[in-house]
Amino acid sequence: MSRNLILRESQIMKVHYITGVAALFVVAVHILMRLVVPYGSSLEYDHVIFNYHNIFYAVLLEVILVLVSIHGFNGLRVILLELRQSTRWENSVTAATIIAMIGLVIYGTRTIIIANGLGT
């Protein structure tokens, strides 16, 4: 049963390419939203919190967080798998990168949720 749940490397690479291209678009929107106001004022606390209160922007940040985490940690996994080949190494690297990815998504989501509720 567990065998059926594991993606083939070719499928994982498709996910890698799709998350990469999708991240490119959402990160571009994220940067553009910073550039519509002067750079200095875009970093002011009140302005940043105001942005987080916008539910669409909060969802955009969550999408960026998930896409870049999947793409980044899978990229790291691919690099590490190129260094050595053994079942134990491959399983360890895969497990470590998945745990790190989930940890980062949880940590980032916490920031988005708390900042979304600040000052309301």
Place this chain on the structure above:
Amino acid sequence: MGVLEQKNNRNNREGFLGWLDPTRYGWERFSYWAQRLTGVFLLVYFVGHVYETSSLTSGKDAWNAMLELTQTVWGHLFLIMVIGTSTFHSVNGIRLIFTELGKGLGKPGRPDYPYYPSSLNRRQRSGIWIALILAAIAMLYGSNVLFSGE
């Protein structure tokens, strides 16, 4: 010089240092290393950025304290590096996706001297150059925004 002597003659081998010498890299190998190096650098930046942004949850003072650390000349130079590496990684990544799909690879042919690989043709080399040029332009634009504060 006998065959055995030739086998044991290691004077012409550069070992690890030769492996690190980028001057003899082909464009494909340069692109391979640059894609991985920029990817790891961007992942480190992303983790740092998520941590940096989490200071929002501790209030205005914590956010301003974090900004004091990052909004410096060195912080700006680091961000310019992020802009350059992310642009290169994105554009070169798109080239690699097309390559994976078999686009722009050229047709296979009989290997004739001097054995230029048909896969590394003008289109592929142009893709790498375009990635480098766009990264440089993005870095110039980023420097202008960061150092002028506009």
